[in-house]
Amino acid sequence: MSLCRDRVVIVTGAGRGIGRAHALAFAAEGALVVVNDIGVALDGSVTGDGPADQVVAEIEQRGGRAVASKHDVADFDGARDLIGTAIGEFGRLDVLVNNAGFVRDRMLVNLGEEEWDAVIRVHLKGHFATMRHAAAYWRAEAKAGRTPQARVINTTSGAGLLGSVGQSSYSAAKAGIATLTVVAAVELGRYGVTVNAIAPSARTRMTEEVFASDMAKPDSGFDAMAPENVSPLVVWLGSEESAAVTGRVFExxxxxxxxxxxxxxxxxxxxxxxxxxxxxxxxxxxxLAKAPEPEPVYGAS
Structure with missing residues (x-):
């Protein structure tokens, strides 16, 4: 399998869940992977464990190449150093997959300022900061006559597209990511960069309660909520084959x-x-009479 052979890929939040599935899937297609994860609990508190190292070990056991990164993607300098890790370890950067995030769900009337700021920081700023430094690198490459075949795949959510009761901060951050994606696609296209986003539905630490009823596999053996189902599209979007697709959001x-x-x-x-x-x-x-009814907000009665 060589859809992404020797392409250098960063996956943020790659220590668990969907991000881990992305990292393994890219490696299976021949990519050189930077596995970024600082190791946090569901609410974003630092745990001190090393999930990125564990995923790197899995990739290496399967014959692939990967390095771990524990940079904070929402720290501007940390995001710069993350991009530098890919370039320093593998000589360049071809694909940036922004996936890192956590939740602090509250009804709006109970939501604290620190909870709002934390969610907006890791999701929205975390996407901006990594994209900003990756874009600067790709622009420099293009100006030097080495126009890249570069890809950015961001992670929004159904909550960002339609809203979700009890998730105002998460919904706002994910909506911002969707709009950031379409703007970046226009701005970065001149440098050989495509920018797309996915809105995945899968069972992760953030959604295991929501999808509890889907935990059991049906008789067919296909687990519809497995995070690995999301990664094939992300890998394809990260390949050179997807050059004509940009500014899109896929569910x-x-x-x-x-x-x-x-x-x-x-x-x-x-x-x-x-x-x-x-x-x-x-x-x-x-x-209003001429317009279709809007899609309902998730969780609305």
């Missing part, structure tokens, strides 16, 4: 892959002049 669940559609212009009414407040009730009513 992945079990054996199903779908293309998500973001905000788009809907029905309009144009008076050609400033509206009076009292005029707008019937106008808004007509617009």
């Amino acid at each position: 992945v669940e079990g054996g199903k892959v779908s293309l998500a559609r973001g905000w788009e212009h809907g029905p309009a009414a144009d008076k050609g002049a400033r509206w009076e407040p009292a005029e707008l009730g019937p106008v808004v009513g007509e617009l």
Whole structure:
């Protein structure tokens, strides 16, 4: 298997769950992998264990090449050093998979400032910081006449696309990632970089309670909630074959892959002049009548 042979790939949050599955899948396709994970609990508190080292050992046992990174992706300098690790160890960087994250779920009325900041930091800033330093490297390569075939695959969520009750901070961060993805795709395309995102549904530490009823495998033996189901699309998006695909968000669940559609212009009414407040009730009513009902927020009754 050589879809990504000798391509240098960073996977953040790769010590467990979906990130681990990505790292193993890339290595199986011949990639050289930087396994990034600082080792945290579900709420983001540092545990001190070494999941990145464990995944590196798994890859090496299977005949692949990998190195561990314990850089904090949401620390600007740490993100720079993570990119530098790939270049220093393997000579370049071809693919950045942003996957790291955690949850601190609360209803909005109970959500604390520190909880909000922590979730926004690791998800949204963690995507920005790694992309920023990777983009600077790829821009320099392009200006030097070595235009890359580079790929970024970000991780949003159904919560970011539709919202999720009790997850306002997580939903906001993941929505930001989706929009960041489409902006970066336009800005970085000139340097030979594509940028896409996935919204996965799989059983991980963050979702094991949600998918508890799906823990048992059906008679077919196919575990629809296994994190390994998400990785084939990510590996393909990280390959040179995906050069024509950018600025897209894919939903992945079990054996199903779908293309998500973001905000788009809907029905309009144009008076050609400033509206009076009292005029707008019937106008808004007509617009709503012409528009489809929005998809429901996850968890809404």
